[in-house]
Amino acid sequence: MKLTARQKIIAANISILVSLIAICIFFRGPIAQFLSIFFVRPVVSGFENTGPATIAMLAFLIAVVSWMWHSGTRLFNLAVASIAVLLHLTQRWNPFWSFYPFFGSSAIYIWDIVVFALVLPSLRQITKGEGNSIDADAHKGFIEEEPVRDESGDSFKRGAVAARVAEMILATKNKRSFAIGIVGPYGSGKTSFINLIRKGLPEADVELMEFNPWSTDKSENISRDFFDQLAHQLYYLSPNLSSLITTYSRKLSRLHSQGEQLMRQFYKFSSPEKKHDGTYHQINQLLERSDKKLVVIIDDVDRLYKEEIMEVLKLIRNTANFANIIYLVAYEHRFVQEAIKSMNAEVSDSFLDKIIQLEIPLPKREEHDLLHILEQGLQPVITAEHYISLQKDIIEHGFKLEFDLSFRRAFRNSRDVIKFMNGFKLIYGPMKDETLFPNLFILELLKFRFVEVYDLLYDERSEWLSLTPASSRHDQYYELIEIEQDGEKQLAIEQALGKYIKGQRVLIRSLLRNLFNDYSLQKKSKHSIIYPMYFERYFRFRIAAKDMSEHSFKSHWREGIQGMKKHIDQLTKDGLTKQLTDRIFQENPTNRQDFELQIQSLFYIGPKYVAEFGVISFDQSALINRLWDTALELSKKFYDGSSSAYKSFLEHLLKAAEPPFLFENEFLFDAKRTSRELPLSKTEMTAQQVEYFQGHVSRLGLTDDAMWILFGIRYYYEGDKWHFEPDIIPVAKETIVQHDPIHFLRYSIHFDIRDKRRVMVEPQILEFFDNANALRDFVANHTLVDARVKEDYLRFFDKWETAGENQLVDYVFLKELSRVNQNKGEDD
Template sequence: MNNKSSIKNNNRIVRVRKVLTDKMVLSYGLPIALLILFHKPIEEMVSLAIVTPILSKVGSTATNNVIFWLVAAYILLLFFSRTVSFVASRKAFVLQLIICLIYLHYRIDQNIWVLHPLRGYIHLYYTDLILEITLLNALLLGKQSFLKKPVIKAANGFDDDRSLGKDRLDLLGYEPYVRSVASRIKQSRPETAIAIGINGRWGSGKTSFFDLLKRNMAEEPIIVINFDPWNSISPKAIIQDFFDTVQRGIRPYHSQLPALLDIYTDKLLNLHSEGWGKFAKELKSLVAPERSLNDLHEQINKEIKAIDRKIIIYIDDLDRLDKEEIAEVIRLIRNTASFSNTFFIVAYDRDYVLTAIKAMNAFNHNHFLEKIFQIEVNLPYFHPSVIQRKLADLLKAYYPEGYHEVIEKEIVGTAFAYPDYFQGWIETLRDVTRLSNGIKLNLDNLLTEVVFSEFIRLEIFRLKFPSVYEAFYRRSSAFLHIDDKHNGTEGYQLKKNDSNGAKPPTLTKAHTAFEAFLQQNASRLSVEEYEIPQIVALIDGLFGVNTLTARFRSHLSVVHPSRFELYFSYSMLEGKLSEDDFLKAINGTFAELKKQIDEWNKENLNFEVLRRFLQLKSFKDRHQFETVVEGIFYFARQPDNNSQYGFEHRQLAELLSDYKKRISKGFYDDRHEDYAAFLYRMFAGATSPYTFDATFLEHLNKSFDESISFPIPKPERLKMVLKLFYSYVSQFKAWDYQLWNLYHACSYKEWTPTGGGAYRSETIYPDEANQVMIATIAKHIDTFLPVIVDFPPFVDDRMFISGVIPTIFGSFDAFGDFLDKYDGPDSAVIAEFGQFYQELSKENFKNAVPFDFKTIKVSPRGQIT
């Protein structure tokens, strides 16, 4: 304990000595002391040189007053202009303050120098401008020091690569390893320098290792020297910069050693000097014989021992240098600066340094570093969980809390799922920083528009292989094709390599067009052979044939053609439905959703809206459920080129199903009748031509009752569709397809058990629908008859009467009776159709017959059946 206390006291004394020997203190303190000591002769010199011949000639005149006020105004304006975005120099202010104090001395005691006041202002002198300058600069510095600077929330900016510094936590688990290294340094006292290599990949935390080592050695009697060779502009400059740095570190501990190092440096730099440098060196040796390098080295060693403190020299980022610079640093460590009680702690990527050494001397280069470093510390391997935790924390600090669960799940994982796509890609903290910055920059406009895990995969791809990433996007049509059409959901998949002949069931070498492209263009794309399987595996995880089909992927997935571009454009594209806008719309009121649907309609986003509605499966409350259902009905009823958008009947039936009271219990307090009342209101709002509502009711009425569990019973549904049919019939003016659709929508199915859990269905058209149809035909006979003339497939010279006629009238004979009893005015259409009917009756209505229509216009295509 006493030993530690003594070391602390000694370190305090050294810090005081460093302040007293600081260049700033010496640069200003010594001149001031000399000025005070020799002020008399200096006064006389200034009087003879400046005051008497120049300043004494300046009189108090109106012209000089004007010049004074203009200069004073200029100084004041300059001050105001510097109050914003300007940093005043503290060194310049110290000089100004010294001059100001000297001036005040002579202003108060004017027996020495006579100062001239302004004309009319006996207490104000022309030279008082010195006071103005000093005062205003003092205010500027005060503003910089005392006014609060705006707080910038670091989490909202880019992440940096800073190391642990003096107080940040060790997230990498280096601390135990560092303590072991520090302990051995403390117990060593070498005669020549010991070099310790810290080997690790770029971004693996080598600088943080340095920081931890400095913390562990903070209380020791040591001299710490930080040397950054990559700041030097040449190999020769490395020598100069190195010994300049060492001199600054040693100066507080030894008076003669800095000078010795200076001589030693000059000697090293002049070893290969030519021309005038060589001549000057030889001339100097005639006057004062030079000491040899060995003599200087021994003398420096002796003086370093006298200091009795360990010298620890940290050299970071050796792997930033070129091969000549690396060789120069190694020469310093091994020979030139191999002093006693000195430790070199050097950080580098071993593979990079060996490659540089091999370029200079290939012989035995793999073992070269063994001659330089007495010990090589290989930084411990990061566990993937550390890397993923760091990335998650950086993103959670940036994104809103509502997104934290997604970040945690997709980056760190859960007890049931672990994201493994980071392994082999993101392995260092520098990788984490770069990936975090890329995500923050590119995801901001798409936070609710993409699948987070898929976006991260593509960001990793872009980060590691930008040229391949760009090629994949630009040539996507060559690598991807649309599949899963049979599932009703289209999605991109990797194309198989057609040139490969046989296509194995699992991914193998060049199995896909993308992998073949990589193998053929690896050199151009800066891809190593061993990296190709890693790239293919990442992309296969998104678009591979063995992944989930598009049907089971999120509606925001990159595999959907409508979303693909978003993942590469980093912003919403024109003509694409914004997920954020959609969610806001369904979480608002129906009036707001209705307005938004109209806007989407104008932007031709109908298919996008339909697809997104189809993907809704769950709701947070009754309000959202009813808003969405109202929105679906409103959307499906909208006209589009005399038709309707419609909706998927089966999926809507599943959405509205109250199977096991899942809707009435969840949203209507178990009041089934309240839920049914809501649906009655939906159908009551049907608008002409009623196609969507009628065909949806038809779907319900033909479905197996127990499979849909619809709140409105079947008899009521049949009445509703008949009402819609009658409403349309009462207002239409000419025969059209909508009337046929509504008539067929009135039909329903009866399900009869046949044993063994099987059922037989029978389609029934209600008598009420047939009677309405017959009455309508009677009113519009001339436009009805042409549309029931039909042609067999691929035949245009024979015709028959549509098979819907027996459904409406009961039989062809009953239809004939209807025509015979028809008491309307004489009509050429009825007459000609009667002749056609007679021809068909000869074939018992089983075969088509040729007939030359003169009045009725018929076509082989587009007939109603």
């Protein structure tokens, strides 16, 4: 059995180590005397075996070991440990020595502690795999595209075919060069296949030479560089042969001047040149008699310029056409054929057959080989949850199934997979918790294959995407716009895909439909790309200042209401009130805890929302829909059918409110008008509104907000006609007497919606008085009303009364009585 070079090195090292140990044991006495003379007596013998000295020695030893632990290289630490262990094994029980005991111990000596400490750093590196941090942390960096080196990396199972090729190379007895073409498209694994062939070519039987024509500065120098490398490589095999090759190369260089035409060379391919001075025949004879077969590997021929390709072909067929040489040439057949045609269009397609005796198309990979590479590459990078999603949502759902949404042709070769993984790893880290994994993966796949479509999707989204109509903003999502073309439906974005061939357009359509049409997955995941609030972050690869972090939201959600309150306080300060409100609405709770957390969070952010955007800006109808308990469905779902438990939760939430109560009162106002079934009766809701009015007035006075609350305590009849609730009338009558009624007077004025100069007394305001004159007397006799305001109001009242009740009159009020922001905010 013949050993490889690596096995020979390992065997040699083991032999040296065993020999060294044997020498140290055999010469234990002389070594001890040597150490005693040059190290122990001048240095160690002066050591005082006292407690303080031992402690000082231990402190020094700790410092040395600490440096080795944190800064020592694997090789240095291993060398120190090896020397220490070697000396310990050979000298520890040598009667020549007398060791100091460790703090009086009869079994442990200071020398034992020193050896143990010096071994620790190396032991740690070996057990934890340190010292090779590049390998250990390889998944943290980019994935290097490396060809397969041996069977362990043979993902496409081409090793058996490669081994058969190697076997036949060894068995071939060729009188002239034999060229084997390894044929396949770009990135298909030609280099890897050649490496697998090499594994079957023993060093003892084969001299391998890799020639790289890319490194040659000019095409006419390819031949000279080839023979120079060949001469150098064969020198140790046969100096005489090396010298002959050098001579042969120089004669060829003189014959073929730089001015020789390539076309002239081309016609000589099929007929060998005359060999000069017998040099060729001498080389041929020596190679033929050689015990070693020469295998020359020339990779990536199809990436050369056409003139360079012609030079390489000439080299194989003519000038280096020696016995016992096998050429392994990797190329894509079409490119090489085009290079030949470009030199002479009349040459037949079979011309290459005269140069390459055997073409081996790469064995086809199995359908799922590339997916295996993808899984292996991403598994150490992505979370366990995302790895499951990769297998289920991406591989099973997208790559393996053959239907309209399949993108099984997205990867063309292993090089595509590696390039994609490097791009995906770049953005995955910062975005993994902020996006939906399948969305991020598929969008990156679109960018990898069709970057122009990716840019179009972002830059011109209004042309290709539409927002679904919905009653609430948080329920809106993007969907692909479809148009009818030649009687068939197609995506609007397909109008911009004219440059792509049919197969590419099908793939683009599949990727886009996976992004925007797979609603079962995406609507459930509220941070998916279909929601406008999250769309842009998929393209920015970061969270912008005005973006809400999904990761942070989920973290605070898991902390319960206290965590959500903290989150709400921070995001409202950051100007993200609307985004956070929409995100809370998007939650779809499946248990009582999450349901109550959602409602509590909405009632906590609601007052902040209306304070920032106005009372009527909050989507109260969406909130009421969340609380709708039709046929006790919600009570059954979250409260085991107990509507009283649900009612108790809602009552507690309403009573825990803090002034000014605008949000809560508006909720009750809308809830009373809706037909939705809630656990609270309208009478109970009205009673709560009255409490809000009283609580607001007692703490803040009869403010503009108090009047808004008051006007919300009403009931409707016959459509939009309304009256104040009877329970609020006595409370309000008492309140307006005890407080400055300036805001009450403002609200008592009805302004025409088209012309603010046309005014009248609000009809419902008279419900607080026996008649209209009672209202006039109230204003005239109220001691807290400013005199100017009183005079202004009475002048208006008299003009209105003269015109007749329910009649608009022209009147311009002083500033104090003008109603500003009457609607308390606008709908978004």
